[in-house]
Amino acid sequence: MEQAILSRWQFFLLTFNVTFGTAFFIRPGGLIAIGKQDAWVLPLIGGVAGLLMALLWLGLASLYPQKNIIEICRESAGKAGIFFALLYIWYFIEIASWVTRNLGDFMQVVLMPKTPKSVFHMMFLLVAAYAVIKGINAISRLSEFLSPIMYSVFLFVGVVLIRDWDTDKVKPILDTEIWQSFWNSNSIIGFPFVEPILLLMLFSYAPNKGGKRIFLLGIGLTALALSLVVFITVGTIGITRASHLIYPIFTMIQEVQLASFIEHMEATIIIIWLFSIFIKLAIALYCATIAICHLSGIPNRTGIVIPLSILVAGLALTIHTNVIETMDWDKNYSFWYHIVFGIYIPAFLLLITFVKRRFKKNNGLPHGKLGGGIRNEK
Amino acid sequence: MKNKKGTEVILFLYALGISVWLSIFLGKPLNPHHLIEWMFKQF
Numbered sequence: 068m069e070q071a072i073l074s075r076w077q078f079f080l081l082t083f084n085v086t087f088g089t090a091f092f093i094r095p096g097g098l099i100a101i102g103k104q105d106a107w108v109l110p111l112i113g114g115v116a117g118l119l120m121a122l123l124w125l126g127l128a129s130l131y132p133q134k135n136i137i138e139i140c141r142e143s144a145g146k147a148g149i150f151f152a153l154l155y156i157w158y159f160i161e162i163a164s165w166v167t168r169n170l171g172d173f174m175q176v177v178l179m180p181k182t183p184k185s186v187f188h189m190m191f192l193l194v195a196a197y198a199v200i201k202g203i204n205a206i207s208r209l210s211e212f213l214s215p216i217m218y219s220v221f222l223f224v225g226v227v228l229i230r231d232w233d234t235d236k237v238k239p240i241l242d243t244e245i246w247q248s249f250w251n252s253n254s255i256i257g258f259p260f261v262e263p264i265l266l267l268m269l270f271s272y273a274p275n276k277g278g279k280r281i282f283l284l285g286i287g288l289t290a291l292a293l294s295l296v297v298f299i300t301v302g303t304i305g306i307t308r309a310s311h312l313i314y315p316i317f318t319m320i321q322e323v324q325l326a327s328f329i330e331h332m333e334a335t336i337i338i339i340w341l342f343s344i345f346i347k348l349a350i351a352l353y354c355a356t357i358a359i360c361h362l363s364g365i366p367n368r369t370g371i372v373i374p375l376s377i378l379v380a381g382l383a384l385t386i387h388t389n390v391i392e393t394m395d396w397d398k399n400y401s402f403w404y405h406i407v408f409g410i411y412i413p414a415f416l417l418l419i420t421f422v423k424r425r426f427k428k429n430n431g432l433p434h435g436k437l438g439g440g441i442r443n444e445k
Numbered sequence: 446m447k448n449k450k451g452t453e454v455i456l457f458l459y460a461l462g463i464s465v466w467l468s469i470f471l472g473k474p475l476n477p478h479h480l481i482e483w484m485f486k487q488f
Contacts, residue, residue, distance in 0.1 A: 161477070359458075365451040374458035381465030385474035396478055400485055 069202050069357070069368075075274045075281050077207040080214045081350060082266055082285025086117075087292055088347040089169050090259035092316055092340055094293065095300045097397070098255065100310035102248040104237050107298035112249050114290020117260030120409045121286050125279050127417050128270050136267035137361045143416045143423070151412055152362050155264075158408045159355035160379060162262055166348045167192060167383035173340065177317060188383050191348060192376040198349040199356050199372045203272055206349045213346065217339045224332055225295075227325050228303055236305045237298065254397045257405025259289065264409060268354040313390075352379065 073081070098106040131139045136155055140148035170191055171184030179187075198206050263286055270278070300309050300319060309315040321333040356372045365371060387393040468475040 359454065363451055363454040365448065365454065370451070370455050371458065374455060374462050377462035378458060378465060381462055381469060382477070384469055385465060385476050386478060388474070388476065392478075396482070400478075400482055403485060404481060 069272075071202065071204045071272045073203070073207050073269070073272050073274060075277055077211050078269075078273050078278060079281045079285050080210045081207055081269065082263055082282050083289060084210055084214065084343060084346045085265055085350055086259045086263050086286055086289040088259075088343040089166055090289070090293060091296050091343075092173075092314060093169060094255065094259070095297045096309060096312055096315045098252055098297055099301055099306055099315070101252045102245075102297075103243050103306050104239070104301055105241055105243045105245060105248065106301060107237075107294045108241070108245055109249055109252050109255060110290050110293035110297060112245075113255040113260055114287060114293075116256045117263075117286045117290065118283060120256075120261065120413075121263065121283055123410065123413050123417070124264060124267055125282065127413050127420070128267060129279075130417075130420050133271045135269070135271055135357070135361065136264070137358045139267075139416060141362075143420045148416075149362070151416070152358070154412065155408065156355060156358045156362065159265060159268075159351055159358055160375070160382065161386070162265065163348060163351035163355055163379045164382035164386050165258075166344060166351055167379055168386055170341070170344045170348075171383060173314065176313060178337070185380065185384060188380045191345060192352075192380050195345065195349045195352050196372045196376045199353045200369050202368075203269065203353060206346070206353060209349070210346050213342045217342050220335050221339055224320055224323070224335060225299060227323055227332070228299060228319065230325070231303045231323070232299075233302060233305075237302045254401035254405075257401045257409070258397075259293075260286065261405040261409035264413075265351060265354045268357055269350075352376070355379075 094110075095106075098109050102109045127139060128134070128136075131142060134142065137152045140151040140155065142148070144151060167188045168184075171187045174187045175182065175184055198209065263282070266282065274281070296316065300315050304312075304315060304319050304322075308318070312318050317333055317336060320336045321331060323332050324330040325332075352372065352375065356368050356375055359371050359375070360366065360368060387396065465475050
């Protein structure tokens with residue numbers, strides 16, 4: 068398997084891009100429809116839940132230093148672990164398909180309505196597959212190169228939006244049923260806060276020191292950034308418009324006008340969105356590929372990533388038939404489905420590990436310590 | 446054949462991918478979420 072060590076900055080960016088990458092564009096509309104002017108609180112509560120889940124994953128990972136989630140499944144649950152490993156492989160493939168579909172939907176709705184979605188899917192998957200073949204170093208360097216450009220442009224647009232800010236639109240603050248709103252929007256726990264479980268495939272490449280803190284920081288900052296995006300959206304275009312738009316951020320930035328000659332800044336946000344989709348897709352595809360490689364003992368990623376891309380391109384078209392079905396899935400099943408991978412399976416594996424260690428003290432399991440990231444510090 | 450299991454896995458992935466695409470072309474797209482929703486409804 069690939070030998071690579073990521074720097075702290077690279078690992079942080081991978082975590083942040085996986086968690087924040089597509090959520091900042093898709094989530095605000097739904098959250099504002101449910102949470103109204105207090106919708107900005109919902110990502111913060113979701114972030115706390117995400118951090119608790121991340122602690123669970125880190126607890127599991129620290130018991131198996133230098134192992135990825137597939138190896139952890141097999142070591143902890145033996146032959147039954149293959150079933151859990153297959154479930155995770157399916158989940159990674161599904162995330163890659165969702166991300167690809169997000170791209171297709173956006174391109175067709177906003178930019179090129181006459182072009183079939185599969186064209187966008189295949190073009191992106193072709194480049195993502197190439198990135199996967201080149202390895203995690205190539206993906207993390209790409210993320211390291213693009214992220215500062217993406218987020219500095221994003222900040223600039225945010226500053227420009229201050230002109231259109233209206234404080235009355237976010238008032239009265241904390242006047243709604245926050246917990247009821249949170250329960251109605253519980254799918255935010257699944258997407259985006261369960262998705263960083265992808266990075267359990269990359270823990271063996273994580274930096275020696277502080278890997279755990281960086282992972283938590285990435286998730287925590289995502290919650291803050293998502294909350295800020297929702298807050299700005301409510302204050303700029305208001306609850307009614309924001310909750311009826313598929314991509315409220317796009318519309319908000321489309322209407323920005325600065326000094327009567329800078330307008331239509333949506334091109335910048337399209338570029339940011341495409342970059343972030345590409346990084347997340349490459350990571351999801353990479354994780355699915357190396358998960359299959361680990362389970363089947365195939366050393367070469369190229370043989371896996373090509374058929375996997377064909378599968379992802381197909382699933383991206385079939386996974387949701389239409390927008391109504393997507394909303395129904397998100398409202399009724401998304402939360403329960405995601406927590407199977409985010410809470411139930413990791414908790415079960417942790418329980419099995421503790422029971423095995425309790426009753427078989429000399430079974431040869433490694434004893435890593437919880438602190439200092441994923442790997443034993445030397 | 447050096448790695449028989451590996452070849453089988455790769456062929457299986459191709460078969461899976463082609464099946465999904467065939468289902469799209471034949472007008473009956475395979476939607477895995479329908480199966481998941483059915484499983485949730487059983488509880």
